Amino acid sequence: MNQIQIDQMEQSIKKLWKESNLYKSEISSKPSYCILDFFPYPSGIGLHVGHTIGYISTDIFARFKRMQGNNVLYAMGFDSFGLPAEQFAIQTNQHPEITTQTNIKNMKAQLEALSLSHDTDKSFSTTDPKYYKWTQWIFTKLYNSYFNNIEKKAENIEELRKKLKSKTFSVEDGELIEKSNNYSQKEISQLINEMRLAYLDDIEVNWCPMLGTVLANEEVKDGKSEQGNHPVEKRPMKQWILRITKYADRLHDQLDQLNWPSNIITMQKNWIGRNEGVKVYFDSKYGKIEIFTTRPETVFGVTFIGISHNHPILQKAGIKSDKEQKIGYAIHPLTQKEIPIWTTDYVIQEYGTGAVMSVPAHDQRDYEFAKKHNIEFKSVIKAPYLWLKENKSECISDSKLLDEWKENPCKFKSAFENKAPLFAPQQFEIHEDMSVKNQIKQVIQFLEENKVGKKTTNYRLRDWLFSRQRYWGEPFPIVFDESGNAYSIHESCLPITLPKQYDFKPALNQENAEPPLAKAKEWKSVRGIVMDDGSVKTLSDSDPKNPDEQIFKRELNTMPNWAGSCWYYLRYMDPHNDSSIASQEALKYWSCNDIGSVDMYVGGAEHAVLHLLYARFWHMVLFDLGHVPNPEPFNKLVNPGMMTADAYSNSRGFYIDIEDVELKNKSAFQISTGEELNIEPGKMGKRYKNGLDPRKACDKYGIDIFRMHVMYMAPITQSRSWDVSNIKGMERFYRSIHAKIAKCIQNSEKSTDNPTKLHQTIKFITEEMSNMRYNTSIAALIKLNNDAEKFSLDDSVKVLQMLYPFAPHLSEHLYQEIKLINNIEHNCIEQIEWPQYDPNLLQDDTTKLPININGKIRDVLEVSVDIVDEEIKNLISKSEKAAKYISSDIKKYIIIRKNNKPIIVNIVC
RNA sequence: GCCUCUGUGGCGGAAUGGUAGACGCGGCAGAUUCAAAAUCUGCUAUUCGUAGGGAUGUGAGAGUUCGAAUCUCUCCGGAGGUACCA
Structure with a gap:
């Protein structure tokens, strides 16, 4: 076949699949299998061939799993809220809705070109109000829940109200404890507000002036924004925060099951x-300092307290600190002596x-600080002789090492940081002969008993800052009354849609930054009634006046684009459901795995601590509240390797788009200017302007050949x-395989060259x-193709089945021809069950x-193959080659069998 | 600094305790052709030897084992992540 014939064949096979409706996945009696790609963000430049490593991998797996008799959930939607779309909209003065739709359309066409077997009826975007209705709904669940630290799970806030009203529980430091209380109604409401999983707080946030928004800790790297690398500064603001820290233990411990x-x-x-570790309290004239x-076993070696430049006591004391300085004294809780605070x-x-x-003798940073500022040293741990000898200063003689270490630890070259026995364990009422580990245990007990x-x-991990001062995100389902109290919106009034026609640019007035939604004058205030459950039912213009109604102000911030990607995998299971995130029936059917809802999740390592942590947190909350059946979202995770490619830069160091580059004799030239360019490798993508549209590669080589080439380059996890x-x-x-099978079809071939080879290959490939x-x-x-001259028609189908996940068009095309001759009932090759190998045909008669x-x-x-040991020994004794090396006394004779x-x-x- | 991954021919890679280099690219030789492309056949780790054959070889060194690319330790290089983390 030439390129044109390949192209025509592939197009006609695509048509056949479309007409056969092959990839629809509905709940059935078949076992389910859920395959998921990372949620793509539809950017303006679209996909490049690097993205296809993951997409082709999941498609191959989906086709393979379906042939093995599974009902496969394989769909793709779009994570379309977020900064880049909004930045682009501002630059081009177009509504982000329009650019988002254009980008999605372009990306769908690119995916279509790769012949990925998605169930396209299950596609959606996070920007669809029908989808973000449920993102908002989940937020109301977070708002109306708290973390029960006794049972270690989230519960509805009403359960907390009951517990506090019953007076058998009280709250200390945001933790529920079993202790009677005397709270007033007002106090109970206040405590509840302080324990919600979504709460408002006035905190120092990462403000990015260039982007006109705040960012989460995870989105800031080296003081710069992860998006766009803009400077980020600290600024106090009232923001929505999610209490992810309550889940820190579960997020940590459950990792081992994944x-x-x-x-x-x-x-x-x-x-x-x-x-x-241990919290220890030091008194000072500014109040208690908690460290x-x-x-803890070094507590008698403390010679000063070190605090940060923005520690709260500085504000109390009215001190502004930007350099290292002594600001006063604290009282050592055990010795009652004064020690300086720096x-x-x-x-x-x-x-x-x-x-x-600070323990200068036993912590290197404290050591350096104490040396610099001439602060006292005190050693409390017996350093071993060898260490002392290596770290002593020259004036100390070997015989006095230990005495010097006891008296003048500052004369040694560094701090002794290892764990070792204490000099004076009796200070903690501990016997000397106790092991180091037990000594430390006893110290902690001693400190606790003495209330020190x-x-x-x-x-x-910090709590998750969840507000963004942007337009292009999900509005919060929250309103405020005249006194500023927050209420969640009643479920029946969701979604809260974005106002459509208005100026969406952020207010770049840096001093008093208002979110863009503040400019939506009609939208931002709303009539509503407070319901029995504490939520607010909003009224539209057409609703009649209600005696109980009030005017509420809407929350003007929007959610970050992580919100939509925190639960999208659940939506694929039931994407058109209007009454819940997805039906319980669908969730149970598709999440049949014990651990994670999704069986196989494929995507890059760049989201290791962002999306993958946030999504697990939301999932755990939904699990605790009984909305999802599994404790974790993703069972198996595979990180495909990245694609690098040559990038071209001009003499000023700017990268030139590969469309504008011409290669001549291994040198690169810019087409528009003729300038010779530097060639260097870089990760394929926007940054190096070296992304290649997969459609171009498919047009040039054919879809099947392109797919096989990308997969054959390296193992999936490896970069290439x-x-x-x-x-x-x-x-x-x-x-070659096309010609070979076509010939078999032409000859109505009855026999297969080497059935053993075929069945070995089936076993191996499976x-x-x-x-x-x-x-x-x-x-x-x-290898199978190289080694065999011909296959019977039945065996040809087996070969094509194995080829199908990689080269689906060619396999389907040839199968359709065999189908005509052999009268096979299955319409498409995928509907035939994956070939089984015949165990009797696996073994060769002889072996090397x-x-x-x-x-x-x-x-x-x-x-x-069934030769006995005696016969092997006999044959070896006759071998001349072996005889040359065998001396008379054989010590061991090892024959290994598999x-x-x-x-x-x-x-x- | 710490954590994770990784190191195999000219190149991409295979082999996860049992013949190192499967398979592909490239290269060499031959067939076909007026010729070229395409296709087909054979060879292709290094090194010594005319050859039969031998020696060496998976970043370096040691160890465990009858046997190590594979397991263990030390060191070196590469990629990614992360940090004044108390």
Whole structure:
């Protein structure tokens, strides 16, 4: 076939599939399997061939799973709210709705070009009001829930009200405890507001002036915004925050149940940053200073308190601090002695309590600080002799090492940070002969008993800042009354749609930043009635006046674009449901996995701590409230490797779009200017302007050949560089297998060359495909094609079935021809069950048996597979090649068998 | 600094304790052709040898084992993540 014929054939097969409605997935008696790609953001430039690694992989898996008799949920929607669309809209002065629709249309066409077997009826966008109605609904659930720390799960806020009203529970530090209370109605309402999973708080936020919005901690890297790399500053603002920290333990511990790459699990654990230690309280004239330490046994070695430059006591004391300085004294809780308080550069407010107890002898940063500012040293841990010798200063003699360490630890070159026995355990009422581990345990107990400290677990994870000062996002389902009290909107009044016709640009007035929705004068205030459950039912203009109605102001911030991607996988299961996020029947049917709702999730590692953490959090809340059947969203996660490609930059260092580049003799020139360009590799994409539209590649080589080429380049998880020099091999294979099967069809072939080879290949490929090992699967198909001259028509169908997930058009095309001859009932090849291998046909009669002598191969014998050990020894004794290396005394004779077939012999002599 | 991954021919890669380099690209030789492309056949890790054959070889070094690319330890290089984390 030439290129035109391939193209025509592929188009006609596409038509056939469309007419056969093959990819519709409805609830049935078949076992379900849920395959999911990361939610794509429809950007203006669309997809490049790098994105296809993941998409082709899931498509192959979906086709394979369907052939194995599964009902596969495989769909794709669009994560279409968010900053880039809005930025583009502002630049071009078009409504983001319009650009979003254009981009989605373009991306759908690109996906269509790859012949991905999505169920297109299940597609949606996060910007559809029918979808974001349920995003808002989930927010109302977060707002109306709290975390029950006793049962370690979310509960409706009304349960908390009941508990507090019954007077058997009370609240301390935001935690429920079993202790009677005397709360007034007003106090109960206040406590409830303080415990909601979604709450409002006036906090220091990451404000990005260039973007005109705040960002979550996860969206800021090195003081710059992740989107666009703009500077970010701290600024106090009243914002919606989600209490993700309550889930820190579950988010951490449940990771071990997941079938995820270990590096992603580690990254999430690091991000959560669980650290067990002790809180210790130090009194000062400014009030109590709470510190967090993981080394409580060094408490007698504390010689100063280090606090951050924005620690709350500084404000109390009226001190502005931007350099390291001594600001006063604290009282050591055990010795009652005065120790200085210093502001430091190395203690940051964001971690722990923003204050540390400094032990210069046993912490390197404290050591350096104390040296710099001439602060006292006190050692409390016995450093071993070797360490002392290595770290001593020259003036100390070896005989006095330990005495010096006791008296003058500042004379040593660094702090001793390891765990070792204490000098004076009796200070904690501990015997000297106790092990180090137990000593530390006892210290913690001592501190708790003396009410000096409290065992705590500290997390690096912060609550999730959830407001954005943007137009293009989901409006919050929240209104405020005249006194500023918040109410969630009653379910029957959702969705709250965005006002359509108005100026959506952000207010870049930096001092008093108002969200763009403040400009929607009609939209932002609304009539409503407070219902019995505490929510507000809003009234439209046509509703008659109600005596109880009030005027409410809407929340003007919108949600970040993570909101829509936190639960989209659930929506595929029942995308058109108007009465719930998805029906319980659909959720139970499609989430049949014990752990995660989605069986197979494929996407890049860049979302390790953003989307994957947020989505797990929402899912856990929904699970606790009984809305989803599984404890986790994603069972198995696969990170496809990225695609790199040559990028071209001009003399000023700007990247030139590959459309404007011409290659001559391995040199690159800009077409529009003729300038010679630098060639360097880079990740394919917008940044390097080296993205290649997959449609171009498909047009040039054919869809099947392109798909096989991308999959054959490397294992799925591995990065690769875009290189078409190898694609010739795929074309050869494609033409060769086409010609071979076509010939078999022409001859109505009755026999297969080597049935054993065929059945071995079926076994091998079935196993490899189950693990998404596509490069080796394709290699096995090539080898099968190389080794056999002909296949019977029945066996040809088996070969085509194996080829189908990779090269679906060619396989379908040839199958349709066989179908005409053989009168097969199945309309399309995918409807035939995946081929089974015949165990009787798996084994060859003979096998090559390598003979090792002292670990080196000296001969290879051709033996029957069921040969007995005695016969093998007999054959070896006759081998001249082996005889040269066998000395008279054989110490060991090792014959290894697999499935009773001998695979190797090793003789030790 | 810490964490995770990774290191195999000229290139992409295969082999997860049992013949290292499957399969593909490239290269070499041959067939076909007026010729070229395409196609087909054979060879193609390095090295010594005319050859039969030998030696070496999976970043480096050690170890476990009858046997190690594969397991363990130390070191070196590459990719990604992350941090004054108390």
